Amino acid sequence: MPDLTNLGEVFQTDVLILGGGLAGLIVACRIKETNGDTDVLVVEKSTAGSAGGKANKGAGVMWVMDETDDVDAFREYYCKVHGHDLCDQELLEKLCGSTLEMVRHLERWGIDIKREADGRLARLEALPLWSLCAYDLDILNKLKARAVQLGVKTLDKTQSVELLTEANRVVGAVGFDLIDGTYRIFKSKAVVLATGSCNWMVSNMWFSGRGDGIAAAYRAGAELRNAEFSNFYNLGVRGSMEALVGGQFALYNSEGEYLAAKYCGDSEVDIDIGILLGMEKEVMEGRGPIVFEESEFFANNAIGASGLLFRWKRPVADAFWHRLMEKQAKYNSDTAWRPEVIPMFIGEFAAMKTDHDMRTTLEGAWALGDTNRTGSGWSGARPHPSGLRGSGLTWAAVSALLSEKSLVQYAKEAAEPKIDPEQVSAFKEQIYTPMKREGGLSPRDAIRRLQEVLTPPRFGVRKSKERIEEALVRVREVWHQAETEVTAAKDWHMLGLCSDLRNMTQCADLYYTACLARTESRGWHYREDFPARDDEKWLRWIDLKQNDGKTAISTHRIPIERYKTKPEVVTAVR
């Protein structure tokens, strides 16, 4: 039997946190605050605090249920308009009840939460049922400093690749150093997946989401839920890579017809799949291109252009956004008076199934934030975070808070983990294989092939059995290439990309597998061969699990009798 220390560098800890973004850093801080003796190690692929994570790249606006917000009214609205009755309503209520606690912790940790002049959190007229808070984009730097001060250990530039298991229990992980290739073995009583979602490397600001933790957990035997709701699109000006948030209220066809009135729901404040289907229909019927009228954008847009980005004094955010806009003005290819708008694929595969304490279905493993946003069930029939802007950050933070108690208790009581050196050795052989190939395909080319499948609206917005099956065949061809042909060309970062490729391909396969199973249309899942919602058959969640190398599908009835918001009889056909 191989000796662990001969196989790689060994680390031992009580709690291993994979991913040093918002969720990972918050849970690390909370564990150390409540249980100083617990050893916590954060392993980050990039650099925790500065480069890693998404929270330092976005709008920095978080959804909050303030004291005056009515949770019952919000639940009714959210479950019907956004969740399409597929929400775990109990978790949704738990989440609503935890957002102010999140604000309190952030302020305690020195995060400057921006408020209106009267001290209240922001409320927008167009968003009457909930509030927002904002912070500057240096939040992760501050949280990392706080975590280190509390005694959290961090290890950057280390890509975790596979989870180590002892029967049904997760007991650690393996990965490698992206600078010098050292193989790293992590032994831990509890493991937290905080590695973010999968965005398939399409849109530049979502580049870090490659599904690493989710795919590794699936391979280790964890269950996924709601994977069919992973097809998030924004709108973008052709030639630009930035999202036009709220742009649906400023679109016209070539005959000058205003499209929002035709394709957007009355109470839809964000982006609805209806506008994407409508844009495609207009173009297919000869009324393209779809163009964007800037004055409408400012007049009608509730969330994107309402000045939200620049409402507060946030020096880091201001510099970030101004630099981005300057670049956009300089390089954007379409400078027409009314530029052409196209659907902009974002993805958002966030399907780790968890309970209300964020436990996955594997003992010893928890999942947080962008890994389990859809899989935890609260957000219903739509991909993360459409509909409720600001909820990406809030979920990352609140899921971390909700996990802390059970995690700490488990780490205290669990038996010493046992690592199987044979498993560690087999993973090592598999991980470094692309490094040994003399020639072959660049992972970049294979990733491009994967993106060509995922991004066109005919595979991501308007689906059918035939097209999903075609997509699955093409995705599996890329998987075969990932397993047999790709070469890292003796470069450790390329080896990282080879691993990303496997993960992204696996996430794509699981997404289409779930899409094929749901034979109805609901929320962001639209099947032209099943255009109606079917409550009799499909008031259900779809779960996926690896079984003998194949994906086993099971469905679970929503316990609607326990929930306060009941579905209406729906007959509408889109």
Ligand SMILES: Cc1cc2nc3c(=O)[nH]c(=O)nc-3n(C[C@H](O)[C@H](O)[C@H](O)COP(=O)(O)OP(=O)(O)OC[C@H]3O[C@@H](n4cnc5c(N)ncnc54)[C@H](O)[C@@H]3O)c2cc1C
């Ligand atoms: C442009 C943009 C704007 C946004 N604006 C907003 C907004 O205004 N409001 C809002 O609520 N939400 C917004 N979001 C979403 C929000 O930022 C995310 O939902 C949230 O930050 C997710 O936090 P997380 O910690 O779960 O994941 P992440 O921030 O994705 O962190 C995951 C971390 O894991 C690391 N990692 C990944 N794989 C591995 C691996 N194999 N080994 C080790 N480490 C790994 C990554 O490098 C990363 O640091 C925005 C997102 C983007 C991209």
